[in-house]
Amino acid sequence: MGAALQSWPIIPTQQKLERPRSRLIAFPIAVLALLVLPVVAGLLGAALPAFGYLPVLGLEDFSLEPFVALVGAPGIGVSLALSLCAGLCTTTLAFLVVMGFVAAWHGTRVFRVFRRLIAPLLSVPHAAAAFGLAFLIAPSGLLMRALSPWPSGFARPPDWLIVHDPAGLAMTAGLVVKEIPFLFLMALAALPQVEAEPRLNMARALGYGRVAAFLFSVLPPLYAQLRLPIFAIIAYACSVVDVALILGPTTPAPLAVRILEWQADPDLSLRSLAAAGALAQFALASFAICLWLALEWLVARIGAKLMASGHRFRRDGLVRHLAGATMSLAAGLVLAGLATLALWSIAGFWAFPDIWPNALTFDTWRSVIATLGGPLDNALLIAGLSSVLAVVLALGALEYETRTGGTTTTRALVALYLPLLVPQIAFLFGLDMLLVSLRLDGWLLAVVLAHLVFVFPYVLLSLSQPWHALDPRYALIARSLGRSADAVFWRIRLPMLSRAIATATALGFAVSISLYLPTLLIGAGRWPTVTTEAVALSSGGDRRITAATALVQAFLPFLGFGLAAMLPALLFRRRAAMRAGG
Amino acid sequence: MSRIFAAVFALIFAATAHAESPDPENWEAVLAEAKGETVYFHAWGGETRINAYIAWAAGEVKERFGVTLKQVKVADTANVVSKIVAEKAAGRDENGTVDLVWINGENFVSLKEAGLLLDRPWATKLPNYRFVDEEGKPTVKTDFTVPTDGLEAPWGMAKLVFFYDTARLENPPKSMPALLEWAKANPGRFTYPQPPDFLGSTFLKQALYELAPDPEVLMQAADDETFARQTKPLFAFLDELHPLLWRQGRAFPQNYGTLRRLLADSEVDITFAFNPADASSAIAAHELPDTVRSYVPEAGSIANSHFLAIPFNANAKAGAMVVANFLMSPEAQARKQDPNVWGDPTVLDVDALPQEDRARFDALDLGVATLPPEDLGKALPEPHASWMERLETEWARRYRAGQ
Numbered sequence: 008m009g010a011a012l013q014s015w016p017i018i019p020t021q022q023k024l025e026r027p028r029s030r031l032i033a034f035p036i037a038v039l040a041l042l043v044l045p046v047v048a049g050l051l052g053a054a055l056p057a058f059g060y061l062p063v064l065g066l067e068d069f070s071l072e073p074f075v076a077l078v079g080a081p082g083i084g085v086s087l088a089l090s091l092c093a094g095l096c097t098t099t100l101a102f103l104v105v106m107g108f109v110a111a112w113h114g115t116r117v118f119r120v121f122r123r124l125i126a127p128l129l130s131v132p133h134a135a136a137a138f139g140l141a142f143l144i145a146p147s148g149l150l151m152r153a154l155s156p157w158p159s160g161f162a163r164p165p166d167w168l169i170v171h172d173p174a175g176l177a178m179t180a181g182l183v184v185k186e187i188p189f190l191f192l193m194a195l196a197a198l199p200q201v202e203a204e205p206r207l208n209m210a211r212a213l214g215y216g217r218v219a220a221f222l223f224s225v226l227p228p229l230y231a232q233l234r235l236p237i238f239a240i241i242a243y244a245c246s247v248v249d250v251a252l253i254l255g256p257t258t259p260a261p262l263a264v265r266i267l268e269w270q271a272d273p274d275l276s277l278r279s280l281a282a283a284g285a286l287a288q289f290a291l292a293s294f295a296i297c298l299w300l301a302l303e304w305l306v307a308r309i310g311a312k313l314m315a316s317g318h319r320f321r322r323d324g325l326v327r328h329l330a331g332a333t334m335s336l337a338a339g340l341v342l343a344g345l346a347t348l349a350l351w352s353i354a355g356f357w358a359f360p361d362i363w364p365n366a367l368t369f370d371t372w373r374s375v376i377a378t379l380g381g382p383l384d385n386a387l388l389i390a391g392l393s394s395v396l397a398v399v400l401a402l403g404a405l406e407y408e409t410r411t412g413g414t415t416t417t418r419a420l421v422a423l424y425l426p427l428l429v430p431q432i433a434f435l436f437g438l439d440m441l442l443v444s445l446r447l448d449g450w451l452l453a454v455v456l457a458h459l460v461f462v463f464p465y466v467l468l469s470l471s472q473p474w475h476a477l478d479p480r481y482a483l484i485a486r487s488l489g490r491s492a493d494a495v496f497w498r499i500r501l502p503m504l505s506r507a508i509a510t511a512t513a514l515g516f517a518v519s520i521s522l523y524l525p526t527l528l529i530g531a532g533r534w535p536t537v538t539t540e541a542v543a544l545s546s547g548g549d550r551r552i553t554a555a556t557a558l559v560q561a562f563l564p565f566l567g568f569g570l571a572a573m574l575p576a577l578l579f580r581r582r583a584a585m586r587a588g589g
Numbered sequence: 590m591s592r593i594f595a596a597v598f599a600l601i602f603a604a605t606a607h608a609e610s611p612d613p614e615n616w617e618a619v620l621a622e623a624k625g626e627t628v629y630f631h632a633w634g635g636e637t638r639i640n641a642y643i644a645w646a647a648g649e650v651k652e653r654f655g656v657t658l659k660q661v662k663v664a665d666t667a668n669v670v671s672k673i674v675a676e677k678a679a680g681r682d683e684n685g686t687v688d689l690v691w692i693n694g695e696n697f698v699s700l701k702e703a704g705l706l707l708d709r710p711w712a713t714k715l716p717n718y719r720f721v722d723e724e725g726k727p728t729v730k731t732d733f734t735v736p737t738d739g740l741e742a743p744w745g746m747a748k749l750v751f752f753y754d755t756a757r758l759e760n761p762p763k764s765m766p767a768l769l770e771w772a773k774a775n776p777g778r779f780t781y782p783q784p785p786d787f788l789g790s791t792f793l794k795q796a797l798y799e800l801a802p803d804p805e806v807l808m809q810a811a812d813d814e815t816f817a818r819q820t821k822p823l824f825a826f827l828d829e830l831h832p833l834l835w836r837q838g839r840a841f842p843q844n845y846g847t848l849r850r851l852l853a854d855s856e857v858d859i860t861f862a863f864n865p866a867d868a869s870s871a872i873a874a875h876e877l878p879d880t881v882r883s884y885v886p887e888a889g890s891i892a893n894s895h896f897l898a899i900p901f902n903a904n905a906k907a908g909a910m911v912v913a914n915f916l917m918s919p920e921a922q923a924r925k926q927d928p929n930v931w932g933d934p935t936v937l938d939v940d941a942l943p944q945e946d947r948a949r950f951d952a953l954d955l956g957v958a959t960l961p962p963e964d965l966g967k968a969l970p971e972p973h974a975s976w977m978e979r980l981e982t983e984w985a986r987r988y989r990a991g992q
Contacts, residue, residue: 063678064703082990147854163855166777171840257783257840259989271667272785273695274978275674275703355875359855368875374637436675444679449686523664528672531686532629532661540634543662547635548846549876 029410034403035420038463041400042423045438045460052437053429056282064275073283080280082259087291089175089255090262094245094295096179098237099302101186104337107330109194110221111323113203117331121338122195126572128188128341130565132521132538134249134545135557137181139344141253142351142550144177145170147359149347155360164359171257178255182244184337190236192568193469196510197232200476201225218327219320222310232472235424239468241299242292242427262288263430270432285433292428345561351554371551375544379537379559386520386536386563389451393458394515397466398508404467405474406496409482424464431524439528449531457529458519466515473507474500506575513571517564537563610707611907613714613914619907624655626908631669632691634662635846638870642924642931650915656908661687666696673705673900685902689909693895694733694787697741698974700898707899710739711910717917718742720946722938726968728894729936733971734808741896742913745925746934747863748965749795749890752958756880758858763887765799765826768859772833778858780834782848783841785981788863791891793980797823798969799888807972816979824987831988838988853877863893865965866932869956873929882958889967894936919946928956 055061059070077083112118131139142148147164155161170177203225210220246263255261260268266288269281351357355366404420426434438457439448447453477500485495501508523542526534541556611619634640640660647658663669669690676685692700700706712718721729721743729743730736737743753761762771772779782789798804800822806815831838835857842848849867851857853876862868871877897913899906915921919942922935932955939950955961971977 061678063674081985085990145854147856166836166856168836168839171836173839252843257843258838268785270671271665273667273670273699275670275699278674356853356878357875358853358878366875370875374641378637378640432671436671439672439675440679443676443681446681524668527661527663527668528675531672532631532659532663533686535662540662543634543664544637544640545635546633546664546844546846547637548844548849549636549874550850551875552637 029407031403031407031410034400034407038400038404038420038423041456042460042463045441045456046423046426048441049426049434049436049438049460050429052435052440053282053285053433055437056279057286059279061278061282064278066276066279073279076280077283077287080265083262083265086259086262086265087287089259090245090288090291091295091298093175093179093182093247093251093255093261094241094292095298097182097186097244098240098299100179100183101190101240102237104183104187104330104333105190105194106222106226107218107326108191108334109198110218110226111327111330113198113207113221121191121334122572124338124342125188125192125195126565126568127345127561128338129192129517129568130561130563131185131341131345132541132557132560133181133185133247134253135348135553135561136185136341136344137178137250137253138550138553138557139348140181140184140340141170141177142347143340143343149343149362152360152362161360170254173256173258175256175261178251178261180340181250181254182247184340185250186240186244187334187337188341190233190240192510192514193233193236194229196469196507197229197473197476199506200232200473201228203229214319214321216319216321216323218323218330219318223314227310228476232476235468235472237299238296238424239427239465241295245292245295246288246428246430248430262291266430267432282433285430288430289428345558348554348557351550352558354551371555375552375555375559379540379556382535382537382540383559383563385534386538389454389458389526389534389536390516390519390563392455393462393519394466394512396455397459397463397515398470398512400463401467401470401511402501402508405471406500409474409500410492420467423460423467426460427464435524435528438525442529448529449533451534454526454530454534457525458522461522461525462515462518465518466511469514470504470507470511473504477503502579505578509571509574513564513567516567520560520563610709611910613711613716613910616716619910620654622907623905623911626905627657627659628688628905628908628912629659629661629686630689630691630909630912631661631663631666631672631687633664633666634660635664636931638874638931639933645924645930646912646916646921649921650912654911654915656905656911658908658912666690666692670696670700670705673700673902674703676900676902677703677705682902684904685900686904687900688903688905689912690898690900691744691895692741692898693893694971695974695977697732697737697896697898698735700900701735701738701740705901706740707901707903707906708740711899712737712742712896712913713739715742715910715914715917717914717919720919720937720942721917722936722941725938726894726936728892728968728970731970732894732896733977734973737896741898742917743894743936744897744913744916745895746892746936747895748865748885748892748934748968749791749861749863750865750867750883750885750960750965751859751861752852752868752877752881752883753859754852754855754878754881756878757855761859761884763884765796765886769826769830769833772830775858776833777835777837778856780836780838780842780848780851780857781861782844784984786844788845788848788861789841790977790981791863792861793823793984794972794977795886795891795969796826797972797976797980798891799886800826807976808970810973810975811979816976816983820980820983824983827984827988849876852881864933866926866928866934866956866959868958869928870932872958873956877958879957883960885960885964885966887966889969891971892968893971919943919949923949923953926950927953928959932956932959934962 057073059066059068059072143150146167206224207220210224248263248267251261251264266281266284269277352371353367354364355368357364442448442453481499482495485499523538526536527539537560541560544556545553611622613619643660650656650658669687673687723730762768781792784790801819806819848860852860868877868881868883872879899909903909922937925931925933926935939947
């Protein structure tokens with residue numbers, strides 16, 4: 008519908024040739040200027056060593072040897088398969104659960120409860136959620152403790168391969184429970200733009216069941232908006248390191264873990280192997296996205312057939328309850344993990360099969376809090392600057408595009424998603440080199456810029472679809488009433504998209520908070536944040552420290568998401584239609 | 590690309606003067622230069638105890654020498670190596686961002702061979718180096734058989750020590766064959782971190798020492814023939830041991846922290862670590878039950894040292910030397926050995942220290958689960974680095990892809 012309207016004004020050919028100009032072109036230019044150089048440097052830094060070029064380590068001849076070594080690495084086929092499978096399975100499961108839940112429960116009280124749960128669920132760092140899950144399901148974990156020694160009969164944990172299972176099931180589960188809230192958040196931001204209520208009402212009036220009404224009338228336009236976030240999930244799940252280390256298989260490990268290992272090997276000549284692995288990772292993530300597109304095509308065909316069949320699918324009680332149950336299970340696992348983390352952070356010694364620690368102590372919190380004051384300020388500063396900057400740049404670029412009527416700008420900006428497809432450590436080497444030679448590393452500016460490289464894609468992907476989905480007739484009416492283009496932006500688009508903008512800002516903030524390597528390497532250790540401290544401290548393996556730092560780490564994004572959820576409601580107390588949206 | 594960067598860099602910053610690096614033999618001059626400098630000390634930050642010790646040292650060097658010491662806490666020393674390599678590649682030969690790095694073994698060898706360390710001997714010329722026990726602790730001069738050449742200052746000692754929970758196990762197996770027998774009777778109750786984790790690789794080297802037909806050969810670089818001959822019994826042993834390991838050897842803990850948790854959760858009965866005081870410290874931190882005790886293998890165990898190095902382009906070289914010298918002082922070393930502080934053994938020759946300094950060490954209570962130095966058994970030197978590389982490769986080939 009939107010596309011049809013955009014082509015509506017009939018403009019004489021001569022004028023068509025002359026594209027409207029706007030001073031807003033400064034925004035897309037700023038984005039390209041700020042981000043293209045770092046992205047190119049990062050990609051080159053990742054790619055060149057893969058072809059045997061890394062002069063500083065004495066590698067000067069281009070060759071394909073690193074790829075030969077990669078192919079020869081023991082178990083590499085299994086590693087690739089694990090990564091691919093984790094990427095696609097995670098995305099499919101998260102998608103089914105979230106869409107099933109939205110379809111079955113949209114507009115109910117249950118739905119509103121889950122909407123409130125999003126902030127805590129999203130704020131838990133991936134590694135912390137994985138850690139909580141591991142402690143829940145491991146043979147020496149909380150569930151087994153609850154059943155031992157009675158009725159299980161185990162005085163000692165059984166030797167069962169649940170965590171680190173060779174097929175990566177535990178890892179996939181850990182990823183799914185964390186991607187569900189992300190996808191749900193993206194769906195919530197997109198829902199107001201697709202005008203779900205009238206569509207659902209019409210479908211229900213035609214006699215369709217609740218789930219079918221949603222799938223047939225709302226899902227198609229909603230899915231179009233969720234595509235980029237879904238690609239981001241695929242790329243993330245294919246290349247995840249921390250969750251894989253905690254829950255994933257070890258003989259062999261998924262590709263990303265092995266790349267990290269090669270990169271971290273004291274034998275510096277393995278860096279070229281790591282770089283070849285990084286390119287393989289890039290290809291793998293791209294391939295996974297292609298497979299997803301094929302799957303999408305297939306599902307669309309089947310869906311069209313189903314729609315045409317005229318079935319009303321009225322008896323969908325089972326599906327509805329299944330969707331509600333899986334969503335609750337996923338949320339419950341993360342929350343239970345969070346609760347055990349809280350308990351661990353104050354636990355004394357806690358032996359198997361005790362269900363409760365033998366003593367409680369605040370020693371851990373004392374030592375953690377003592378070191379986190381400055382890092383907390385730094386994290387706030389860096390995340391605040393990079394997320395706001397990203398949102399301003401993204402809004403400017405989108406507004407420029409809307410005013411000039413093209414779509415090329417955002418299409419070009421898609422190139423900026425490339426860093427999400429390459430392993431961070433490989434990408435950062437080139438970026439670091441660029442900033443070092445500009446003598447910028449260690450400066451706040453450089454850290455914010457490096458964060459921007461990772462924050463901007465997420466902000467853009469959560470913002471651009473709602474932006475494009477906004478009904479252009481609002482703007483047309485305002486313009487025909489004599490309002491300027493600026494007024495349309497400030498008084499129509501900005502308020503109407505306030506939920507999406509707040510979400511994008513909170514998401515960018517959370518992404519920035521979670522960045523470890525960019526902060527450490529580009530900041531040269533001058534800008535310690537809660538995350539750099541938390542990751543360094545948890546490398547010691549003490550559960551109490553890991554738990555306490557994870558909670559501190561979760562605190563800032565939690566504030567961000569909480570604020571983002573409340574802000575539109577606060578701003579538009581007196582406009583019921585804008586407040587609802589769900 | 591690096592050349593383009595270097596050219597751009599040279600154009601903009603051509604005016605920077607080349608600074609001479611400080612000479613520790615003229616210590617007064619070093620102290621004068623160090624005053625007011627800020628030293629960024631990149632050190633693994635995984636233990637709050639260690640971080641607190643470094644924070645204490647920062648307070649001391651600030652007060653005594655006017656040097657500001659800032660710890661950059663890293664999760665993996667490889668990240669620091671990356672940073673130094675990137676700076677070298679970008680042509681930054683001065684004003685680097687790493688002033689001092691906590692390092693040993695393969696990372697040191699890599700940096701040394703790539704020319705990424707301060708290129709003249711400085712550590713052996715530090716005033717406090719005269720207390721270092723070169724005779725009794727030869728690993729302070731050779732790091733994984735590679736001579737340190739004064740490019741890194743000894744900071745602490747490490748020795749492989751095994752831990753077991755007396756509540757579950759009375760007589761721990763004190764040799765590799767005994768371990769295998771014990772594992773047959775107690776399947777699933779032992780494991781080791783997955784090589785190339787450094788502790789996992791150390792376990793392989795320990796087993797190699799105990800099982801190799803001719804351990805003397807391990808001091809020389811390995812070739813195909815010696816490697817095959819010396820490791821044959823080792824891999825026969827591992828083939829037999831793996832099905833008896835925790836999770837039948839189908840999964841391995843990824844590092845020492847995970848291994849320690851397995852002992853705490855009663856999943857395994859025996860663990861091992863590189864710090865003899867680790868169990869005592871972990872008991873104090875509620876990480877292990879207070880029934881854990883330590884033992885060393887009858888044949889002795891692998892010992893090495895850890896060090897402080899200055900990168901080639903460090904910004905505060907004089908300050909870094911002052912910090913390294915202070916950390917080597919009897920006062921700082923005694924404090925470090927206190928298990929209530931950290932529990933890391935000293936590199937100094939305690940018996941040769943002046944009376945007052947010796948008293949600091951004599952006063953230490955090493956903790957219930959720590960063996961006194963005289964009971965730590967024979968120290969086996971690290972094999973030549975080539976053995977570890979080959980062991981890791983062969984291990985990956987045999988076991989990495991699963992069974």
